[in-house]
Amino acid sequence: MNCNEFQSLLQQETVQGLTPAQQEHIDRCNACRLLYSVRRDCRMLDSDDEVPASFKAGWRREIQKEDKTMQPKKRMNTALKKWIAVAAMFVVLISGTLVTSNYLANKSALSTQYDAGEMANYASESSRASMPVPFAGTPEMGTGEVQGKSLSSLQAVPDKNAKIIRTVSITLTTRNFDADVLKIKTLLNDQKGYMENSQISTDYRNNRTANFTMRIPTDVFGTFTDNILVIGHTTSVSESAEDVSENYTDTESRLETQKTKLKRLQAMIEKAVSVEELLQIESSIADTQYQLDSLNRTLQGYDNRINYSTLYLSVEEQTDAKVVVSNEASLGERIISAAGTMWKMMLGFIKDMIVFVVVIAPLAIVLLGVVLVIRKIKRRKAKK
Amino acid sequence: MFLINKRPSTDPKAFEEAVFPYERQVYFLCLRLMKNQQDAEDCAQDTMLRAFSAFASFRGEAKVSTWLYRIATNLCMDRLRKNNPVVSYDALADDGWEIADDTASLYDALEENERKKLLSEAISALPDHYRIPVVLVDLHGLTYEEASDAMSIPIGTLRSRISRARKQMLKELLNQRELFTCMDRPNGERSERDEL
Numbered sequence: 395m396n397c398n399e400f401q402s403l404l405q406q407e408t409v410q411g412l413t414p415a416q417q418e419h420i421d422r423c424n425a426c427r428l429l430y431s432v433r434r435d436c437r438m439l440d441s442d443d444e445v446p447a448s449f450k451a452g453w454r455r456e457i458q459k460e461d462k463t464m465q466p467k468k469r470m471n472t473a474l475k476k477w478i479a480v481a482a483m484f485v486v487l488i489s490g491t492l493v494t495s496n497y498l499a500n501k502s503a504l505s506t507q508y509d510a511g512e513m514a515n516y517a518s519e520s521s522r523a524s525m526p527v528p529f530a531g532t533p534e535m536g537t538g539e540v541q542g543k544s545l546s547s548l549q550a551v552p553d554k555n556a557k558i559i560r561t562v563s564i565t566l567t568t569r570n571f572d573a574d575v576l577k578i579k580t581l582l583n584d585q586k587g588y589m590e591n592s593q594i595s596t597d598y599r600n601n602r603t604a605n606f607t608m609r610i611p612t613d614v615f616g617t618f619t620d621n622i623l624v625i626g627h628t629t630s631v632s633e634s635a636e637d638v639s640e641n642y643t644d645t646e647s648r649l650e651t652q653k654t655k656l657k658r659l660q661a662m663i664e665k666a667v668s669v670e671e672l673l674q675i676e677s678s679i680a681d682t683q684y685q686l687d688s689l690n691r692t693l694q695g696y697d698n699r700i701n702y703s704t705l706y707l708s709v710e711e712q713t714d715a716k717v718v719v720s721n722e723a724s725l726g727e728r729i730i731s732a733a734g735t736m737w738k739m740m741l742g743f744i745k746d747m748i749v750f751v752v753v754i755a756p757l758a759i760v761l762l763g764v765v766l767v768i769r770k771i772k773r774r775k776a777k778k
Numbered sequence: 779m780f781l782i783n784k785r786p787s788t789d790p791k792a793f794e795e796a797v798f799p800y801e802r803q804v805y806f807l808c809l810r811l812m813k814n815q816q817d818a819e820d821c822a823q824d825t826m827l828r829a830f831s832a833f834a835s836f837r838g839e840a841k842v843s844t845w846l847y848r849i850a851t852n853l854c855m856d857r858l859r860k861n862n863p864v865v866s867y868d869a870l871a872d873d874g875w876e877i878a879d880d881t882a883s884l885y886d887a888l889e890e891n892e893r894k895k896l897l898s899e900a901i902s903a904l905p906d907h908y909r910i911p912v913v914l915v916d917l918h919g920l921t922y923e924e925a926s927d928a929m930s931i932p933i934g935t936l937r938s939r940i941s942r943a944r945k946q947m948l949k950e951l952l953n954q955r956e957l958f959t960c961m962d963r964p965n966g967e968r969s970e971r972d973e974l
Binding site for chain 2: 424425428431432433435436440443446449450452453454457458460461776
C-alpha cells in the first residue's frame with residue numbers, strides 16, 4: 395500500500411479502525427502515521443466543548459418570531475384567496491346563467507316570429523302613406539255594409555270615361571287569423587288580383603298583424619271589398635277616388651303632339667342639306683323620343699292605377715281578453731301566490747344554470763388542464 | 779373553475795425536532811470557519827432561520843445534516859468573502875517536504891489538550907478556501923461528495939484543496955518549536971534546529 399492508497403482509504407475510515415494493511419503502512423510511513431493521528435484528533439477537536447446557551451435559546455426564539463410574522467399573512471392570504479375564488483365562481487355562475495336565460499328567451503321569441511311564416515317587421519301603421527279620406531264610414535259589425543248600404547254601391551262613378559284611381563283602406567280584427575288570411579288570399583286570386591306587398595308581425599302578446607297591399611281589377615273592386623268587409627270584425631274603412639281624367643287627357647294630347655313632332659322631324663331629316671342641320675334634327679328627334687317615352691310611361695302608370703284599384707288591408711289577430719276580477723286577496727293567498735311565483739322563477743333559474751354548466755364544462759376542463767400543467771412546470775422549476 | 783395553491787405550513791416544533799440533533803455540528807462548523815464566537819453564533823443562527831424558512835419546501839432528497847451543512851457553509855463563505863474579498867489560490871505552495879522519522883511518535887506522545895491546541899492553531903492558520911474543506915471532511919466527517927455539494931465546487935477541486943490543506947496543516951504542526959527538536963527543509967535539505 396502506498397501513501398495515496400492509504401489516504402484514500404482513510405477517507406472511508408470506519409469506527410472499527412485501521413485495517414491490517416493500513417496498520418502495516420503507517421508502521422513504515424511517518425507522514426501517513428502523523429496524518430492519521432492528526433485526523434483522529436480532528437474528529438475529537440470539539441468533543442469537550444459546549445454549545446453556548448445563548449445560541450441554543452437564540453435560534454429557537456428567532457424561529458418563533460419568524461413563525462408569528464409568517465402565520466397571519468399565510469392565513470390571510472389563504473383565506474383571502476379562498477374567498478376570492480368562491481366569489482369569482484359565484485359571479486361566473488350567476489352571470490353565465492343570466493346570459494343563458496336571456497339567450498334562450500330571445501331564441502324562443504324569434505322562433506315564434508319565424509313560425510308565423512313571414513319575415514318579422516314591426517313597421518307601424520303610420521309608415522303607410524296616408525290616403526286622403528273623402529269618404530269614411532263606420533261599418534256594421536261583420537256585415538260589410540255601412541249605414542245599411544254596401545261599399546260598392548256607395549262608390550260613385552259620375553262618368554264612364556272618367557279616369558278614377560280608387561284606393562280603399564280597411565282594418566279588421568279576427569279571432570281566426572290563419573283561416574281569414576287564407577280566405578282573403580283566395581278571394582284575391584279569384585278576382586284575378588295580385589298582392590303588391592305583404593307583411594305579418596307579432597307583438598309582445600304574441601298577437602299577429604297582417605298588412606296587405608292588394609291590386610284588384612277596378613271592375614270587380616267593389617265586390618271584392620264587400621267580401622272583405624264580411625270577414626272578421628271591421629274596425630275602420632276609408633276610401634279615396636282620385637280623378638285624373640284631366641291629367642290623363644292632357645298627357646294623351648302631349649303624347650300625340652310629340653308623335654306628330656317626331657314624324658315631322660323624321661321627314662325633315664331626308665331634306666337636310668348640311669351635316670350641321672342633320673345633327674340638329676337628330677338631336678331634336680332624340681329629345682322628342684325621350685319625351686314620348688316619358689309620356690307613355692306616365693300614361694301606363696295611370697292606366698295601371700285606374701285599371702287596378704288599391705286596397706290597403708290590415709288584419710289584426712284578437713285573442714280572448716282575460717278578465718281579472720280584482721278582489722282584495724288575503725295575506726295567506728298573497729304569500730302562497732308570491733311563493734308559487736318565486737318557486738317557478740327559482741326552478742327556471744336552476745334549469746338555466748344547469749344548461750350553462752353543461753355548456754361551459756368542456757371549456758372548464760381545458761382550462762383545468764392548462765392550470766395543472768402550469769403548476770407542474772412551476773414546481774419543477776422550484777425544485778431545480 | 780379555480781384552484782388554490784396550498785403549501786404546507788412550517789410548524790416550529792416539527793422543525794425543532796428535525797434539526798435539534800444537528801445544532802451542535804452547525805455551531806462548531808461555523809466556529810471553525812469564522813474563527814470567532816460572535817460571528818459563529820450569528821452565522822449559526824442565520825443558518826437555523828434560513829433552514830426554517832425553507833423547511834416547508836424541503837423534500838428530504840438529502841439528509842437533514844447535509845442540508846444544514848450546505849446552508850451553514852454558504853452563509854459562512856458569503857460572510858468570509860465580504861470580510862476578505864481578495865482570495866489567493868496560490869497561498870499554499872505545493873512543494874514537497876519530508877518529516878523526520880520520530881515526528882509522529884513525538885506528536886502522539888503529547889497530551890490530548892496540547893495536541894488539540896496545536897491542531898486548532900494549525901487549522902486557523904489555513905486560508906479560508908482551504909480551511910473550509912478540511913473542517914467539513916476532517917473535523918465533521920463529511921464525505922468528499924457531501925463536502926463538494928456543500929461548497930458547490932467540483933469534487934476534483936475539493937480533493938486538491940484538501941490535499942494541500944493537510945500538507946499545510948502538518949507543516950504548521952512541524953513548525954511548533956515545543957514539539958520538535960529538528961525538522962527537514964523543503965527540497966531534501968536537512969538542518970539542525972537550535973535547542974528548544
